[in-house]
Amino acid sequence: MGIYTDKHKLDEGPCIICNWPITEKHRIRPGLKYGGKYTKENVVNLCKGHHKLVHKLIRQAEKQSNFNEYEFSDFIKAAKQLYDESRTI
Numbered sequence: 861m862g863i864y865t866d867k868h869k870l871d872e873g874p875c876i877i878c879n880w881p882i883t884e885k886h887r888i889r890p891g892l893k894y895g896g897k898y899t900k901e902n903v904v905n906l907c908k909g910h911h912k913l914v915h916k917l918i919r920q921a922e923k924q925s926n927f928n929e930y931e932f933s934d935f936i937k938a939a940k941q942l943y944d945e946s947r948t949i
């Protein structure tokens with residue numbers, strides 16, 4: 861199991877939510893506040909819009925008292941759900 865500190869060694873791919881081909885690397889456990897690293901296990905590809913959305917959902921949850929009950933992967937699932945719902949309207 862390798863620890864990747866170089867972003868460019870990580871897999872390229874479409875947004876895992878909407879399949880848009882131009883993506884940014886999102887750390888499932890964010891780096892700034894929570895010390896998440898750029899490892900294969902902790903990084904997913906998200907388009908700019910969905911990347912913003914996931915961080916917005918994290919910020920919203922941080923204000924709630926039950927924040928520590930969340931898994932970081934929950935925010936990606938929630939963003940995906942919002943996307944799926946928006947497409948069925």
Ligand SMILES: [Zn+2]
Pocket residue numbers: 875876877878879880906907908909910
């Ligand atoms: Zn997307």
Ligand SMILES: [Zn+2]
Pocket residue numbers: 885886887890911915
């Ligand atoms: Zn991110």
